[in-house]
Amino acid sequence: MGAENYIIWLNEHTYIAVDFMTVTGRVVTFVVRLMRIERSGDRVLSRFDTAHGLPHHDLLTAKGNLAKKVWLDELSFDDALSYAIKHFKEHHADYES
Numbered sequence: 001m002g003a004e005n006y007i008i009w010l011n012e013h014t015y016i017a018v019d020f021m022t023v024t025g026r027v028v029t030f031v032v033r034l035m036r037i038e039r040s041g042d043r044v045l046s047r048f049d050t051a052h053g054l055p056h057h058d059l060l061t062a063k064g065n066l067a068k069k070v071w072l073d074e075l076s077f078d079d080a081l082s083y084a085i086k087h088f089k090e091h092h093a094d095y096e097s
Contacts, residue, residue, distance in 0.1 A: 032084035048084035055080030
């Protein structure tokens with residue numbers, strides 16, 4: 001079992017935090033968080049994860065509460081992990097306002 005985590009910087013205030021675990025080369029769990037550095041500390045703007053046994057996207061309010069959950073049950077964990085990273089790279093500005 002392998003656990004990995006890393007950060008992808010998008011600009012000086014925004015980054016993607018990636019955490020995942022694999023078994024025999026396949027992703028078995030992950031969380032991908034879009035983060036913003038603020039005076040009060042780092043804030044999660046949005047996240048993708050595999051809690052509840054299925055990949056999904058949690059859309060959060062400005063206060064960090066769950067606004068909407070979008071299920072990605074048509075994607076494997078491997079594909080959902082790749083999708084989450086690509087989505088945040090391409091659309092991070094949409095979450096920063």
